[in-house]
Amino acid sequence: MIRLTEQPFDPGAELNGFCRDRLGVGAVASFLGIARGEPGQASALELEAYPLFTQNEIAKIVASAVDRFGLHDVAVIHRIGAIPPGEAIVLVITASAHRREAFEACDFLMDYLKSRAPFWKREFGPAGPRWVEPTAGDLADIARWDRDAPRGGKTAGAAATNE
């Protein structure tokens, strides 16, 4: 499930909805990005998307992550528009049989979203607004996955009935 939304979303409700009736899934990893800022600040940042294109591009990467890491399911919820401090920007949830794959897929998807997903982000800091581009760290993070061979299913098995 991939969703772009201009409205605030409820990370806990999303997590619970995602996990409902998953008898075969042992491992659920998630990442939640929260807008940092000063209390009282109207918006910490503003995110622009090219909705249909953004949705398509994320769907391609999600499909490749499902394949590479052997995932049962993925949710990506990404806020767009103006985001006040303290509100959720992005939630990525990955489900798999074992924890290693869920963690790595979640990490991979966040690296992708940070530096290659079609969003444009403007931050409102003390020095005024500025467009954010991927940092050297972000580029190094995503490059890890280009270098690595696929890892899904390659790790040692965990216990049979839970992750």
Added chain:
Amino acid sequence: MIRLTEQPFDPGAELNGFCRDRLGVGAVASFLGIARGEPGQASALELEAYPLFTQNEIAKIVASAVDRFGLHDVAVIHRIGAIPPGEAIVLVITASAHRREAFEACDFLMDYLKSRAPFWKREFGPAGPRWVEPTAGDLADIARWDRDAPRGGKTAGAAATNE
């Protein structure tokens, strides 16, 4: 916050409670372990703890993770007793300024819980109950962290106002 509980817990509510009023935190990683099993099965597994000792030992590891990864906060909620299929066993949540530290700390804490935390786990599979011991994979997972130098604060910086 470290909690052992014989009662089911609500992962979404825990995540939301953890994230409330965190204006300085950009990154929240979490891992949720769910009891796998067949529908209708009374319990998928049973977890025993030595409550005070278990709590103390987890607290030591959480303190070392906070220090090593520069975390703002950590929550570990671990179910004990009999756990029906589909219910949450463990939830680990880590909060930090940047995503790399939150991910790594969550991964580290799960590796610890799997193979070194004072719990004894009995699974009820088709072949009857059996005590679970850490797998070769679990031992290899936790050994990664013994080998590695501390990583907290060593990764390249992310953007200023959100993770």
Added chain:
Amino acid sequence: MVKVLLFGRLADLAGWRERDFGPGPPSLSALRSLVAAGNQELAGALAGPGVQVAVDLDLVRGEAILGAGAEVAFLPPMSGG
């Protein structure tokens, strides 16, 4: 008629986010010149590193022939999450 979309700082430099160009520039390079006409800063930014182009929701590299009614988006370096 070709619909042009600008995002991020490209829209700021142009002062607009969406505009139609007609009757129909035949190629991407011709369109890029039209879009940046009279705006040196925008021309530089459009030619800058990391700017990608999507035609009808597909990324294209280099030159492209544009059909009538094409939607062309100029995409500066991306950052989400």
Added chain:
Amino acid sequence: MVKVLLFGRLADLAGWRERDFGPGPPSLSALRSLVAAGNQELAGALAGPGVQVAVDLDLVRGEAILGAGAEVAFLPPMSGG
């Protein structure tokens, strides 16, 4: 009097989880013999690899002198999560 706690498969092998031993075994090795008395399988398991011992909530290695009222827990290989 020393309180002994067994966990996991050690408790299964012994058929009990908690028992008092008195009037007071002076050392851990003496206590271990008492705990396993007449139960070869338990004796083997207690001496097996990966079994740790906590005295008054602290892990100890090797021998230990036990104070009156000590709580001694025998901990087989652990696995949570």
